Every structure is written in structure tokens, then in C-alpha cells.
Amino acid sequence: MFYEPGRTTHGLPRDPFKSCVVPRPIGWISTVSRENVHNLAPFSQFQNLTFDPPYVMFAANQTTRGRRKDTVVNTEATGEFVWNMATYELREAVNKSAEEVPPEVDEFEISGVTKEPSRLVKPCRVAESPIHFECLYHQTIRLPGNGTMGTVDIVIGRVIGIHIKEEMIGADGRIDILKIRPIARLGYHDYTSVESTFQMIIPGNDPRRLAGMEGSAQF
Template identity: 30%
Template sequence: MIFDVSVLENQEKYRLLNGGVTPRPIAWISTRSPEGIDNLAPYSFFTVASCNPPVLLYTEVTQRSGIEKDTLQNLMATGECVVNIVNSTLLEKMNLTSASLHKDESEFDFANVERCASEQVMPRSVKDSPIRYECSLREVIPISDLPTGGTVILLDVKCIYVRDDLYEDGNIKQKSIDSVGKMGGNHFSLTAKNIELKRP
């Protein structure tokens, strides 16, 4: 089938992009509000933008209400966050943190996620996350404020935590990281099984 995007409804375009660009890594982003509330939310439009300097990129999809999510509001106010990588052990708790809570409620508490102090930023980290990137806000790039539009957020990486058993000979052990990917709809992919192909 061929789809002409100029005649598609917003949700049709969303489902075709969300369901085809898969699997996507998940940025489980923790922030702290100016009032001291610890926020935690997952974003699957996420990747590396640059390695030198180290910059991460995630996209916040515009809500139908047009109101920015707590993550972006907190980032704009404080300039700091932590990108926590999700493994299969954390999958269900991560999913719980996608619930719509009042801004005065903490997703850490709601989903019973254990937090710990970060090294260089104020927002708390997910203690059991195997890899964490402590970041400062670099740039916010609005693409569209229409429903299902997007805002691109660039994050400067200041500090990286890798669980000791995952780091060997200067590399993160890919067969042990157990990271989770987002598929379309309510589906996720697991990476416990992978194959290695050497580049030609």
C-alpha cells in the first residue's frame, strides 16, 4: 500500500511512523521541578546526535492539549536531566511512569522506582538503570505545535554511569546490557538475543 501523507489524519501519520521506525531505544528521563518534585517519563523518539561533543537527542510529541509535558517544563526551568536506559527488569515500572499524573505527583513514587543521587546534576537517577547519562539542556528546537507535532531537545552529556559488570576492555558488553526497544502501539522488543556481524 502507498500512503500520501498530505491526505492522512494526524493519528494515521503517527501510527505509520511509530509502527514502522522500530525498534526505538527508550530514554527514561528524570528531572526535578523547581518545587523539588522528582519527575520520570519515557520517550522513544530518542538517539545520539553527536559523539564529539557528546549530545543526545529526544523528541517530545505535542499533546492534544498543547501543554508541554512536565519533563520539558522542568528542563526549561532547571536545565538538567538524567537519561536512564531501560532493561527488561525495569520494563513494567517504566511503562507505569507513562501515566498522566498531576505535576505535584512523582512518578518515582507512583511506580515504586528506587532513585539515587546523581554525580553532577540535581535530578535523581534510576538506581537500577544499567546505564545513565547525566545531561544539561543544550537547545530546544520547535518543529510543530500542532497535535502530534514535535519539539526536538538536544542534551549535552556531562557524566556517564555504566554498571561495572557491563564494562569490559573499553566497551559496553552488548550481550549483557539487556536494553529494551519500543515498537508500535503497546509493543516492546527485548534484546537478550542478538547477532554479531563484522562490517566489510
């Protein structure tokens, strides 16, 4: 099949686009408002952009009422956010934190997770999550879109602090991803979690390229 988004119909009962870019890691983002209300929300339009220094982004569409999401408002107002890793064990809390509630509601409370202070920024971390990035706001790129929710704010932040729970680091010094079991979004209302891994090394053994694959640009 072939279709041109916005121009011709895909002819399917549901829009297939989000099911094509999978799996998408979840940016479970905590912020705090100027009024000191703690906010938490998941964004599957999330990625690391680069690694040395590390930058991440999340893309927040407008609300169903055509307003900017609280996460974006708070990040721009305070200049800080925290990324928390979403795991299979925390899946219900992740889902609850997506409820659209007024900015004066503490979303750690409605999600039933514990606030843990960050070291370098004001937004709290989700204590139950195994990995956190403390981030400084860098820039917002706004893309125009269709309908109330179409417009999207792409928020970029620089990672200035990384927490990894000791028990999630294996004897070989690597993060034990199978123990953590991160979740990721598929299309529709479907999710997946990491339950297997495999390894491949780029042929040629160029040490600079291999270092880059592992996350270092300073060879």
C-alpha cells in the first residue's frame, strides 16, 4: 500500500503511522512549576539526540483543548527537567501520569510514586525508577500541525547528571537491561518491553567508530 499523509487516505480502520516507528522509548519527564507543583508525564516521542555531551528531546503535542502541556510550560519557566526510565514494573504508574489534569495537581501523587530529590536540578526524580537524567533546558522547536493537537513543541535538554541504581549494574560493569525491563510504545494502545538482546560489532574494527557506538566521541 502507499498513501500521502494529509493528502490521500490509508484506507485502514486506524492510522498506521505510529505503528511504523517502533519501539519508541518513553520519556517519563518530571518537572516542577513556578508555583512549586510537581508534574510527571510520559512522552513516547522521546530520544537521545547525541551523546558527548548528551542531549535528549521530547515532543509534546498540544492538549485536547489546544494548550501547551504542563511539562513544556514548566520546563521553559524553570529551565530544568528530569528523565526517569519507564519499566514494566512501573507501567501502571506511567499510564496514570498521562492523565490530563490541571497544573495545580501533583502528578507524583496521582501516579502513586515517590519523590526523590535531584542533585543538580529542582524537579524530583521518581524514586522507584532505576535510571534518571537531570537535564537543563536548551531549546524548544515548535512545528505547526493539523487540528487542536497537531502543533508540537520539541523540547531539547542537556543531560548534566545521570543516576543509575547500583543493583542494575552487572558484574561486567554494564547496565543489566534485562533485569530493568524498560517499556516502549508501539502503535495503537500497544506496548513492548525489552526481554531479549543480541550483539553485533561493525566490521573493520575502527576503534574510533567502536568508541562512538559505545558513547564516546573523545577518542
